Amino acid sequence: MEIDFFWIGLGIAAFGYFIGNGLKNFKNPEGKFLFDDEYPTLIKEKDLHTYLNLSKAEVADLLNKHPNAPKVELDGTTYYPYKPFMKWVTSTEIYQ
Incomplete structure (x- = not known):
């Protein structure tokens, strides 16, 4: 009982x-x-291809062509904030 x-x-x-x-x-x-925390807040540059569903070479080419992508550098490691980066990728400014 x-x-x-x-x-x-x-x-x-x-x-x-x-x-x-x-x-x-x-x-x-x-x-x-x-x-709501399904995606990380910061993504390392080496892992970015996984979230974009692109090859590592395609991501490197994208980042070389567009150095103004939203990013954060901490202790020599480059991180990309997930939400701002995805908003930037889907915007039309990178296609011009």
């Missing part, structure tokens, strides 16, 4: 957590949800 109350209490606690998490973003539909 005591174990039944434990599982009921655990279910109510989980229910409250998920409802509370949803209510935090009720008036902010662009808010962060539970599984």
